[in-house]
Amino acid sequence: MSPELEGHGGDHAAAVARAHGVETMFTLSGAHVFPLYDAVVKGESRMRLVDVRHEQTAVFAAEATGKLDRHPGLAVLTAGPGVTNGISAVTQAHFAGSPLVVLGGRAPNARWGTGSLQELDQPPLLRTVTKLSETARSVEKVGPTVEAAFTAAESSHRGPAFVDIPMDELYGRVSAPRPRQPVRVRLEPDAEALTEIARLLTAAQRPLLVLGTDVWADGAENAARWFVDELGVPVITNGMGRGIVPGGHPLLVTKARSTAVGTCDLVLVVGTPLDFRLGYGRFGGRDGTPPAQVVHIADSPGQVATHAELAASASGDLTACFDGILSALSARPDSRVWAQRLRDLALEAAARDSVLLAADSDPIHPARIYGELLPRLADDAVVIGDGGDFVSFAGKFVEPRKPGLWLDPGPYGCLGAGLGAAIAARVARPASQVVLLLGDGAAGMSLMDVDTLVRHGLPVVIVVGNNSAWGLEKGPMQMLYGYDVAADLTPGTRYDQVAVALGAGGESVGDPRAIGPALDRAFASGIPYVVNVLTDTEATYPRTTTGI
Ligand SMILES: Cc1ncc(C[n+]2csc(CCOP(=O)(O)OP(=O)(O)O)c2C)c(N)n1
Ligand SMILES: [Mg+2]
Helix, strand or coil, X not given: CCCEEEEEHHHHHHHHHHHCCCCEEEECCCHHHHHHHHHHHCCCCCCEEEECCCHHHHHHHHHHHHHHHCCCEEEEECCCHHHHHCHHHHHHHHHHCXXXXXXXXXXXXXXXXXXXXXXXXXXXXXXXXXXXXXXCCCHHHHHHHHHHHHHHHXXXXXXXXXXXXXXXXXXXXXXXXXXXXXXXXXXCCCHHHHHHHHHHHHHCCCEEEEECHHHHHCCCHHHHHHHHHHHCCCXXXXXXXXXXXXXXXXXXXXXXXXXHHHHCCEEEEECCCCCHHHHHHCCECCCCCCECEEEXXXXXXXXXXXXCCCCEEEECCHHHHHHHHXXXXXXXXXXXXXXXXXXXXXXXXXXXXXHHHCCCCCXXXXXXXXXXXXXXXXXXXXXXXXXXXXXXXXXXXXXXXXXXXXXXCHHHCCCCCHHHHHHHHHHHCCCCCEEEEXXXXXXXXXXXXXXXXXXXXXXXXXXXEECCECHHHHHHHHHHHCCCCCCECCCCCCHHHHHHHCCCEEEEECCHHHHHHHHHHHHHHCCCEEEEEEECCCCCCCCCCCCC
């Protein structure tokens, strides 16, 4: 193969994407970006092209691909409205640290300033939510700029990058060197910092470990699991950290979370920000205990919290962090009594859960859906949540058996991500069950992309928790005002019939005993299938905070 690649801008961009492991391009058509399609369909850098019904779905799919495959997902958006429709999903990638590259069309250079169609200077709009947001000003610059975007997206701390390419330059041709294979750079953590953390850990009596998304994204799941088993330290997980310590493991105490975070004396938070999901970094202080010492360990220096009081911190390759702390330990913490207490509480909580999971009330309690779903999930099932209360119930009941199988709204909490994530999961994990849990409100934001599942032959089981409400907003407004507005949806809406009209399968369920058989039919169908479960509007998720 010649060291030079002769081709249009699309060929050069696609060659870089292929070199970075991209196998699928998610898009919605526009003439500004045709050369990118030509490159992957007829050119040298062939890849699967998945065309969707709304640009947000394309970017959510690419973002989920980045989370599942752990190299950047790719979305291609046409100029102007195509790009602006994708911004929420880019922002989700920014919040979740998902490796993502978005290539945008752009009005031609030769006409810039004269008012051509969709002439919008896009990079400034994306700058605050990306690691790189630039225009590749000439066809010669396409390869190097797209290369810089992939490098930015996949290096710690991961995130989205955006490049737009003027139409005349994208269609223009050039001969330029082929892209090189990327080299992963590992950031070495500071050995002294790890030794200090080991010292704190040795002295702790009630240590707690929190594992988040970046532990998975950084490929540190095995090191984390080894660390947990070696030390016997209780663990809670969030985001893509879920499953690193599998459901049923005696040290996984997510179900005893409030006692764990409220009464620990030392917490090691690894690979997740100290945000609202973790009480902004305040631990301990409950039941007369003093505030806990907080250690924050992140994949890169910029991720270490500056707003919380830290006893110690470290940053760098997370495998090196776990291994370095283990080898610096002079003695194991003696936390057996504490671990057993949390274990007992977690088992008590699981026993309480089992009552809800079996609820046979009419209308259906949303928990019953999980009571039926859990025994039907294989160990490698990918479970995706998009919605409010319905997904909070999922977070409570679904404890994945392996990492890389759970996609939730994450800290950005953007409704509408579900169909894109489901498309991505089916493409990334062709042999696994893929289950999308949709609130009825969330369903309205992306259900048209069931059409994409149908056109591309992508079977997914979609369960709509249909409580005829924007439940997670209805409850809090009631609590704050004693009444609610703008929170009701039409009771009994047949989201399953929408799916059927689009060529998928579907059915509605109003009786708790009918949920299981409906799920069986959905899994057996081999097509995209919506099970629309009519649930009790009053059965809200028990919440103690609004997240704000
Ligand atoms: C794009 C977007 N718009 C609005 C919100 C605010 N919001 C958060 S949860 C929620 C209600 C979700 O309703 P539904 O999907 O039906 O789930 P439920 O809470 O009823 O189970 C809303 C409107 C949001 N998070 N994202
Ligand atoms: Mg709802």
